Amino acid sequence: MMRSLFKPACAAALLALNLAGPAKAADYPSQPVKMITAFGAGSASDIVARLIGERLQAALGQAVIVENRPGASGQIAADLVARAQPDGYTIMLATNTTHSSNPYLFKNLRYDPIKDFTPLVQVCNFPFVLAVSAKLPINSVDDLLRYGRANPQGLNYAYGNSTGQISAASFDKLTGLKATAVPYKSTPQAMTDIIGGRATFMFVDLASATAHIQAGTLKALAVSTEKRSALAPNLPSVSEALGQPGFDLAAWVGIFGPAKLPQPIAKRLGDELYKIVSSEEIKGKLVQLGAEPMPAPASAFGPFVVQQEKVWGDKVRQAGIQAE
Known part of the structure; x- marks a missing residue:
């Protein structure tokens, strides 16, 4: 008897979980979204975050609040986002500093730039x-x-x-x-x-x-x-x-969510962001700011981030910088 009662209870619980996930994604967003930047007000990252945040706010129908968390070469901001709830309400405008260079500049990085994030869109180069x-x-x-x-x-x-x-x-x-x-x-x-x-x-x-x-x-x-x-x-x-070839350094910029972001929410954010950064209006404004537009969807941005971590590791070694 106990066994026969247990199975329906488990089935009901699983059904409730399955229904709750899509319902939550369908309701997204129902509150303001925070876009964290790793550098201070007036920095290039801050300027671009506010430019994109304004358009994302219109697309989502919810406030998008840009929050500056400078310090420790971007580690403070990246660690905050890596540990945030994967619900789509905390995202990060990041750069090669946080996601390509830091693994080679610091011995004890508290976040993994690949495993702890969900790539959403590539934005530009500086x-x-x-x-x-x-x-x-x-x-x-x-x-x-x-x-x-x-x-x-x-x-x-x-x-x-x-x-x-x-x-x-x-x-x-x-x-x-x-x-x-x-x-x-x-x-x-x-x-x-x-x-x-x-x-x-x-x-x-x-x-x-x-x-x-x-x-x-x-x-x-x-x-x-x-x-x-x-x-x-x-x-x-x-x-x-x-008169010496080979000096070639520029920064990339992209937007991430935390790891394990539900696929429907990641897709909604990624699609909206890609529309924004691909628009002629935003590309023109990025050029005016001194950036080179490089829009790419999440499907291309993810492999790019993996490749860039290796590229910047080589650059750090070539510069002779010792990890702190």
């Missing part, structure tokens, strides 16, 4: 520029090398993310400058000290630097991509300026 303060008598890469060799004691470079760190370390190793690395919580803080002349040079994404370059407080000397960028055609590449 070319970086080698920049110095307008206060310094430096107008070219050659000028920077001469200045650095004449002032070796006070020579340093600032960075607020891993692309800036790896680019500057690679440049430093390639040129033999032996500058001191100075980390910052976020790119805007690093730029403030560059502009003020408290740090010598940095590699900064064009999106964050453009307003300062146009205002004349920051001077861009070269781009970090191997060839000249269409976004800054008057600037030589670092490879071109040094």
Whole structure:
């Protein structure tokens, strides 16, 4: 008798679970969605997150709140999202810093960039520029090398993310400058000290630097991509300026949810986000910001993230950076 009663009870429980899952997905979203960014207000990530968040809000019919969680080279934000409930109400606008470089820059990473996330959409690439303060008598890469060799004691470079760190370390190793690395919580803080002349040079994404370059407080000397960028055609590449091929660094940006995001919710978010980043309006705005549009759906973005982790691991090793 006990056995005959047990089976219907189990069946009823399983039926309830099966019904609850689709019903929950069908109701999504029923509350605001948080989009976490790993860097501070005014950074390139923050600007792009707010641009996309505004359109996603209209598509979902719910508020999309951009929340900045800077610090520890993006680890704070990534760890928060990795541990969030996989219900579609916490997503992350991430970069190669959090998902490609950090596994090689830190010995004890609290999250796995592949296993702990659900890829939703690839957004864009950010070319970086080698920049110095307008206060310094430096107008070219050659000028920077001469200045650095004449002032070796006070020579340093600032960075607020891993692309800036790896680019500057690679440049430093390639040129033999032996500058001191100075980390910052976020790119805007690093730029403030560059502009003020408290740090010598940095590699900064064009999106964050453009307003300062146009205002004349920051001077861009070269781009970090191997060839000249269409976004800054008057600037030589670092490879071109040094006469040495192979220097090629740019940051990628994409959006993730936590791992185990229910497939219907992941599909809804991925489809809406891909429509947004593929639109001519958003691609045009990204170009205006200093980004190269690279829209790709989750099916292509997932393999790209796996491949990029290996690529950036090689870049970290080549730059001679030791994991902390």
